[in-house]
Amino acid sequence: MTVSTQRHGAALLWIFIASGFAGLIYQSIWTQYLGLFLGHSAYAQSLVLLLFMGGMAMGAWFVSRRSDRMQRPLLWYAVIELVIGVLGLTFNQLYGASTSFAYDVLFPGAGSQASVGAIRWAISVLLVLPQCILLGATFPLMSAGFLRLRPDSDGKVIAGLYFTNSIGAAAGALAATYLLLPRVGLPGTIFTAGLLNVLVAMAVYPLSKKEATVATAPSAPTDASGVAPSLILVAAAVTGLTSFVYEITWVRMLSLALGTTVHAFELMLAAFIAGIAFGGLWLARNADRIRSPLKMVGWVQVWMGVAALGSMFVYANAFEWVGWLMRVLTRSSEGYSLYNVSSGIISLLVMFPAAFFAGMTLPLLTIILLRSGAGERAIGRVYAANTLGAILGVLLAVHVLLPVVGLKSALWIAAAGDLLLGIVLLRRAARNGTASQPAIAAAVTAFALVASMALVQFNPLMLASSVYRTGNTSLHDDTNMLFYRDGKTASVAVYATGNDKTGKTLSISTNGKVDAGLTASLAEAPRADESTMVLAAALPLALKDKVDQVGVIGFGSGLTTHTLLGSKRVGQVDTIDIEPMMVEGARLFGERVERAYKDPRSHLLFDDAKSYFSSARKKYDVIISEPSNPWMGGTATLFSTEFYNFIPRHLKDDGLLVQWLQLYEINPTLVSSVLTAMLPEFNDVQAYMANQGDLIIVASPKGKVPPLKDLFSRDPQLRAEVTRVGFGSLRDLHDAYVLDRQGLAAFASMFPTQANSDYYPVLQLNAPMSRFKNDSVMELSHVLKAPWPLSSSMSDVPRRALESPLPATRRELANDRKFHAARELREALVTGNPVRGEFASRDDAMMLEALRGLAQTCKLDEAPAQSAEIILSLAIETVPFMDASANEDMWVKPAWLGDCKPSHPLVVDALALLAATSIDDHLGAIEAGDRLLSGPDAEFILGNGNASYYVWGAMQFAAYRLHDPQLSHTLDAKFGNKIAPEVSGQIPIRLVRSLASGERSLPAEQAPVAGGR
Template sequence: MGITVDLAGSAPETRRSPVSSTWVNGLVLLSGCAALVYEISWTRQLGILFGHTSQAAAVVLASYFGGMAAGYAVGARLSRSVSPLRGYAIAELVLAGWAFAVPPLLHQMSGSSLLSLVDGLPPTVSIAVRILLTLTILSPATIAMGATLPLLARHFSDTAERPAAATSAAYAWNTLGAFTGIASTIGGLLVHLGVEKSSFAAAGASLLCGLGALGLAHRREPIVRSSSKEPAVPPPSAEDRARFRRSLTIAALSGFVTLGLEVLASRLFSLVFHNSTQTFAIVVAVFLFGLSLGAFLASRLMARVSPESLIRYGLWIGGAGISLSVVGFAWGTGMEYVRLGPTFSAYILRSLAHVVAVLLMPAIALGIVLPAAWQGAGSTRLSETVGRLTLANTVAAATGALCASFVLLPWLGLWRSVGLLSCAASAGALLAGNISRRRAAVSLTACLLSLPLWLPLSSALSRSSATQASDFRGLVERWSSAERGEALLRRWETPYGWIDLTQSDATNAYRIRQNLHYSYGSSGEDVVRERRQAHLPLLLHPDPRDVLFLGLGTGITSSGVLPHPEVQTATIVELIPEVVTAAKVLAERDGRDLSDSRLAIEVDDARHYLRGTDRQFDAIVSDLFVPWESTTGYLYTVEHYRAARARLRPGGLFCQWLALYQVGEAELELIADSLASVFPHVTLWWGRLSAGRPIVALVGSEERLAIDIAQAALRFEKLAADRRFGDDELSAPAKLLDLWIGDWPTPSPTALLNTEEHPWVEFSCPASHGSRLTLSGSRLLRYLDRRLLTLPRTALQIDGPVDLQDVHWQRFVLFPTAP
């Protein structure tokens, strides 16, 4: 006799041991942890395919949330006829199985010509095709992921005395699991285990959840009825339908406000944090923790407080809390950069305290709303209610995140966008039950608390400190003027943050900055050094005709090609469109010409551009980037260097600029070893001989660099006649060679390398920076003596007579008083 599996779970008359909610909640906790690991891992893998642009991130977000929303609908439908724990188990097993297949599928797509075809489509069509591709790859997993919640609601409908409270508690445990997922992933899982392997670990967790649920399904307390189908529910009355529509609207509003607020909060803290992956994770983690506490609170209060009251108080407190916390944070900190502590751990704790003070209370309040909406939806089946309301919540959440990035911030700016979400939450409380004068007054009062975020009492661009003091939006400019000694001339609100053009009060020099504290460069004393970042690699190549710059910044570096008559084309790839606009405005103000016919600017992700183009270059120059930011950390990986090498002509060179004051010894050696694992020859050169802010260039090439002294002398004579050159430290071949530090050796086969799978630099750099272990001052001196001055000097072929300074001359320039 064969064995059959009855998904409907008939035979209720057989008694089994009851299933403790503790075991179910344990599975839900593990499932939530896996879900966040999936999201982080898959987002990174898809970012490599589509580029790390804001549009690519939006594609992944829309696809991920879209699949989960569909899953809620599927789960609600399945819950009518499938044994809930068995259905939950099957969903987790499907999720695990497909999760194991996602990385191979992405690799297959990366190796095909499909992406090149997609990139060649019109922008709107390209985005639509990317969404379709992402949905195709992720949907089986994300639909299964979303289906689990309605099935859990059905399980609690069968077994719990208070099903809505039990489902809310499970939802809270799931969200708490998401909190642990992001904490463990960013805390070390991602870099130590690997990006792809993290998703495999999450698939293993999903597999455990599925097997565990199957085990619990065999022990569950039977339902005393002839089938597992839920009992018939009387047709809803007109009042029931109205309650459901209100709950549906409230669930959607809650999702829109909640995820929109998360996006705006991340933008807010980017103005004061150093914006490593860790600090971004803090914002998301605190938000998830607050939402889980809110859901726990809702599950406890449901027996004593009506759902309408829970919704009202959640939205009132959430709306008012958004405004009060943001205004209080801005006034309290003056939007100053959160200073480093004695260690990186101290910095993280300080950052965590800021985020908790601003976000935790609004997140808890908003976390109450969705579970309360489930309970207040009326007399429909709980599983169907949870499925439909969570679907609306999820779709609205994705819409809120996209709208905050691409609509609210560009149109309203940060402060008014926060104010709008605050008002939306406060006014939304009126949807919960009948409107009375008292409730309307409370909502109006909560809305009025956002008034400082709205009132344009004066122009934020005014240079009068007295005027700025009366304008909340001028607070940042007041700090900027007082602390930085500069005035804001123009601001662009972008999905990547604020892009500002400022002018120094002391020197009248112009500067482009992002999010207040990250400077792209200035037209003051940095001009010579910024142009040198173009001059040095061009002078190391005997005949550079086609040049590629990765990063535009101020445009000063790329304009350094203009005095070089050999250069026929210079292509500049810049990620942020508004940086291009700012650089052009800056060029007009300081008399430079970015409209030269040899210059061409492409708005794209650097790695994505290298993968998609078939052009060949004589020199590729990678600008200074902050190594620990997730959108730039991949520019120091082995895979990126391979992509660059593939785009070089024979005899070409790749130049990686690196600020030593941003990295420690370990990170410098990681980056240098990663470059040297791709290029047979790597040489190091000084870009700025400064003990406090040293800059070096790592130059990789297929063959030994060769400098013909006579030919180089002729090039220097021509450059000296061009007033746009003006670099005394590069006025002759001998002075160029004085900047040569030495050759970086080929790493051993067991050397640690920075890869897309193991992004060590992105995670270790902020720790070195936060613990003050970067290479400047005395640390640079010790490393100079121990390593840099002992490097071999054989990879450079010099043809012709020249006076070479002893390499220890560099030590004297850097540290003239050191013994």
Template sequence: MFFKGSFIIMQFNSNFRKIYLVFIYFFVFISGSAGLIYEVVWQKYLSRLLGSDSTGSAIILAVFLGGLSCGYYIFGKLSTKIKNTFRFYAFLELGIGAWGIIFPRLFSAIFSATYTWSFSPPVLIVIQGLVCTIILIGIPTILMGGTIPILVRGISRTLDESTKIHAFLYGINTAGAFIGTLAAGFLLIPVIGLPLTVMTSAMMNIMIALFFYFTSHFAPKIALLPDYDKEVVLKNQEQKDVREISKLRYSPSFLYAIAFLSGFYVMALENVIMRLVGLSIGSSSYSFTMVVSSFIFSIAAGSLIVGKMKNIPRSLLFFNQICITFFLILIYLTLDSWPYLAHVLRVSFQSNDAGFIAYWVSTFLVLLLTLFIPAGLMGATVPIAFHEIKRDFTLIGKYSGYLFSFNTIGNLIGSLAGGIILYNFMDIPEIFSLTILMASISSILAGSSLSKKHLAWSGILTAFSIFLLLKTPAYDKSHFVKGTFRIREAQASSFNGPRNFFKNHLLNMKVLYYDDGSDSTVSVISFIKLQKILDFPSLSIMVNGKSDSSTTGDVYTIKLLAHIPALLAQNRGKVMIIGLCTGVTAGEISLYPDVKRIDVAEISNSVIKALPIFSKANHNIHKDKRLHIHFGDAFRIIGRSKERWDIIISEPSNPWVTGVDALFTIEFYDLVKEHLASNGILMQWIHRYESRPEVVGMVINTLRNEFNNLYVFIANEGDLLILASNYSISKEDLKKASKNFENFQKVRDSLSILGISSFDSILVRQLWTSGYADYYFRDYGLQTMDNPRLHYMAGKQFFMGSYIADDFFLSADSAFYVDEYLMTLLNPSWATSPITSTDLEMFLRSFNKELGGDFHPITESLKFKKILSDFEEFSNFSETWQKKISPEIFKIITNLGSEKGEKGGGEGNNLGSEREGSAKEKNNLGSGEEGSGEEVWKKAGLWDLPLRKKVEVMEKYIAKTRNWIIPYPLDGLKSLLTDCIKKESNAQENNWCRIKYAHLLSWTPGGIEEAKKSLKSLIINSKGDAILNEQDKILLKSVIFRIERLELVEKERKRK
């Protein structure tokens, strides 16, 4: 009975230990998730200090990995002296969590304290950057490094079991990191922002700390509960002879070297894979997240598999390294097909929300399928090495810490070398080949401890790896020049294999320059067919497979980016340009004789090296002594500079590209304001293609929160140019600009290529004013460093290939702000006068279709404006055009005739049959023929329609044709509604007319007070409520909302 009772107690204890281990592994998983979330968040925070270029990223990564390595080493050594490892572990997690809570405030304090620091490359950026980064993340990363060694020592009961425990802890912690990567990239940062994300991680650490602290008084007893399996007891006894076991093991120095090499080639390979995937599917945070998560998942799986192995043969480490080398060679042979495979994957999904999710899930699975075996084998390396190095049970925490320390040092050096340094000497395929060589050298170290046969096999693979490194065969760089990620529909050659696909994809294209730099892969391509359009060649600069600028397709954008601010600025002595690209914008600025200095911030050295290739298009700007190019991140360069510029031109890449969204934040615009001279101006580029109103609206709203005045122009059908200032451009400024345009011959000659021959031809491209922006974009949210939503929104719209409709840019509501437009300010008669044939020809010539400078809403409006001077000209246009701009409806809206006939009324009334009198307001634009009678109504198709339908048709017509270019009067429609108000006896219908009249007045400058009077006069019932049907109640709310918002905007503008 005694033995039976003892067995039951022992069995209970054993089961209890297993349950406790489940909790431990769960919290280790959570700890891994928190760790990766911290890494992502800290990277984004610290990029504000150091920039998002390769130097800043290298410093951040060096401190992060260096801290982990120190933690592994320090706490691995301490693990032999700690009595209660679980309580100690609780304090580690508590320390990490506490640091996470204070981190946002600590960062703000450091940012303020170092505000006068320059962070200038190449020396100060390293010294000052290391100081700041070590202060900010040094302590928590050291604490993170202590978690695994402490737990390995705390949980393991025997020397043999420690292999399983070590592998499981490493694998589960890494699996948690996999989830943390996905959570940070797809959920936490986009939804709740950086401060709350770091706070979430901190709460996870504190939760872990509480669990281990409150269970620490009995945890060691549970962890060390004996297992009464006889075989295990015998093994425990055998382990006493440490010397005998050690004879069968690898040399510790070889194992540390393998751990180091493994760390090196894992991180170098991960960096190269990121670049290759970015070139294949686009360099967004989504692609970064996919690569990191697939690597981490595979590494976790490899470690867990080792933990499940009952017997680990001595040769396993050798075969592990041999297989890694072999599979990397297989992957290498497929690299230049990745853009094609990415294309096939992309066109397999529709461009919608469901397709977006399915595409990224499929991308992850494809990457996992590609990387699972080699990365999984990499994940098994350290656990296998730990199994081989362990000798003394009391020192297992030390062994674990030392191995991880060497492995993390390898991570650090591999990341720096494979992500930055080696790009000064090698291209992507060569760096990939180097990782293969490192794996093969690791196999030599493992094989040398086994036999000559093993050593021979590893030697053969090493020789082949050296051949790959020297020759880099089977890699066609041209496949990565022009990305396939913007092709969303299947092409004729999509499923005919890589050879046929690239033959079509690269047709009529010549590669003039290619460079794999540390920050990006840059190439310059020439499009042969387009060379004859301009005097200079048609060239495009491609950054990571995406065209960042073209001397033809983008010529309107890159020229007007310079000329609009240069002409309108009160001073232009010093100019800063963010983004070099082709150098055309800088070249256009150089045409102004009073420009004394041109600074350019460019993050890619590869782009800088390509500048001379564009010399014919950019006026040889690389030879201009006024040009000063600053290599690095613009956020850091501007923020740490002591200069003040008269003009800052920001033309970065698209905000869906990793790191670029920081240049659209409130914090960045605040820096810009601080570094603008008195009455300085900012010119900001943003794209319309692959976008939605939410993206453009957020950029506009963020700018309007920092600048009092915005002037938004359209460069071509895809690009918007936003001029921002804290002073209003006056009529005198415009006259001066017009005079400068006439006087600067080089400027006129350059713009004449675009067909722009007058200053008015630039002003007519204006889309929105400050008032318009204040009204329409105030609810679109703000882009901040703490809540960087723009990047994720833009990334999703990039996938979908979204395109914003024309009526978003030139709407009927713009007519309300006609007096604010620069054209009206310079030419007061613009709103009321038609344009001449000569002016029309001049304007249309400035919208050169061949060069992509056309924008149909403006050109059509200009044609309409010309036609309004003579109704007879309607007959000269096509039937489709006449239908769109029906002269009859126009006549009725602008100046309703006196003879409408009995059938003109609506809904049981004859309101359309009479007119009380012609409108008093007359102007030259659209005054038309008087006496638009029954014939006109019939031609317009309105004769037999009820009143509500008549008004609906007219409102649709107004929405389609009226804007600031043709702000024609609405006298006829006003008369129709006032007739209704005076004569309609049905209270409900009368009220509808009053609301519609108020709505119409809200579209008219100066009509707000009269609109409010119309609403106040609504007929009410005995309860004091306006007599309306449900639909009209909704209409009333929308009109009230518009009026209240207009008044609010007006008050805010007066305060400014």
């Protein structure tokens, strides 16, 4: 072999690494694109695998029939890489145009859900299959061209190419998610892959001129095994089938331990491919020394089956490892990076051994045919048979094994297939004098199958533990697992915790993540989740007199649908969920959700929401979007610009979107990315807090969101549901109101970020880290607790009156405790009784006693700084949480002063400010605040945190209520630089100043993607 040939061979290996790198970028990004169209990442993963493997089988088979007659296979390889590249460069535009045509034209005219499904899958196939066929042609063409350069090293060539292509693929899977997607989005990532293919074509073309101009004739047989080619092709198909059953099963298994995030999936994929790559590498270094490839491949199949069964034992410990990681890693960005590295290592421990042997099977089977004299066409034939088996493996795993027999049995059955295939191949090789080896393999097989089935248990309490969130490796031992099924898209569990004394809670989880928790009995106090699900249904029914058609996205426990059907004013409820097992499992909630199943107005549908709405040929009065958490794979698309652009087309002119958004395990910037996506698409938006961790947004695309009305009296069943969670009256609903459209825009502008988009998935990429860090968005709760009545001023609702009863069952809203505490403090100050201390803090009680003592001894003027500080501090806890009449004898005409009339300007101005803010005298508040901040005691006010916080915020709030942005700017110019940063940086101050000044424009929206929706 010449030095020139060596150089050309090395160049081709590097080029094939780049080709594999681009190929797995395609697989990863196609999964993202088709997930948008098919509605769930699990369906997209399965379809892309099918098309990827099926297309490659077709391409390889086509080449196998013509390879011997090709004069220059490397030239053809370059041409195909160029075509793949051009298709990659234009994929985003093709996707946008075809899916837009489907949503706007094909789906509305389809006539049935079956037709819509057929159209959806057909378009997905047409978008991806052509490139997959071309990709399938690349390996046999490259192999044929390389073999003509090095015809004396068939084993090294085939295994070496298999290694280089696979290791490039593993790198591509990681680069797509961790490097490219965050920076250039889906369009830029797939454009990069296309550009890389073009560069590969340009690099191969000069090398193709060096290849032989005639095909290499089939060589004389060099292996005396005399094995039938049909057996080798069957073996290739079987090993392809089992390998992909392993992959599908391992991904689902590891998702339960590591989480169903985009990062976790790509790490698993990379681990699987890395195992295959290094199996090919080992073979490349040893292939030419193997005397009997048939015996070798027989043992490889046996050890692959044993390794797959062994992965069960490793996996059983994965929950302990993840639990340990969650306990020891700091919840930070660095900690998340370490978690991802550790997740990759765990994935390798589970997948690598079996994948390593899988990486040897295809090259070995190809070598057997090459040495039997089959010629170059053997490469394509084996490759095609292997990929056809892979297609069957994906279909069998997704549609039969996982739903019918579950994770453990699916893996066991696939391993049994590999073990039996190994015995068959060894028996065939035994004709040449190795008769004892099949018996040894049979003994190993029997032991491995029996041991794995007997010794490994996949405890549902472990699988449903959500260890990747909580660090707990199992649910409590007293948990009663009522339902556990592996569906096509997720593993669903329903279980009961607690007992008759403490109260039982029923929970339903998806891949370990609890999606809903309810008390088993209505006699028990409601759980936090219940207020979210009930309020999502109750709000639109308090806004609209009649609701003929309601669409609900996401079934969850079924409580939202059940609550809606408690109203006679509802005509029909269409509840759409993509996973049938979710609906099946939720039946165990029994009477708590029975209307969702038994009421004739309830229609339960299993489909992608966007596809269903496009084909439904009707418009809705209300659409409620209540999916799972946005860090879970595929869910973030229900919080995107494209989704919010799509929904208004399926609402009536006065229709409403009700959107749930979590405020736990997420940060303010990610919430801002959702608001930045939503607000431009809706004319009016209002936000409510169901509890401190859940936001309910009501949006109208064309008109105004109607005012809340007390409509529950007509619907006793509905009233019972909402009263139980603390929203039984109109006043209770008003308490949950937090911000209007302007307020939400101001909040978004405080945390500027790119809008979450299907094509630029800010939420999908960043929410997993936020979940790991256990972030939370407390800023909106701070708005409810703000010392100026921000929320009530936006809804034009009077502040809560003293005679208005507070709900006894609700303790979830941030302002609930404030209402109670304000009443306690007022009662104590006005009546002279001690503070009860049930809700008011000890510090507030002590301040109140001190203020009363100063008033009773007429010493307010003797300690003006202390008096003003106490007055302004107590104002923070009282003024916004009572109406003007309640504030009358506390701050407007303070009864507690008695005959004492303070005269010190600091005390007088502090009381004047409180009197003005209590009765919404905004000009009076500006004047009193100005005197406090510019008078002789200004230094004290500015240097006191509570005092400056209240005074500065009250002035900006007054400017906001006067609708005078210029006044806000004037105040800012006069006092802004004097306010301490720790005061001006507080969320309520920033928000009220943004509202007052008009500086609440949303961040610049992402430039539209060519062809995108």
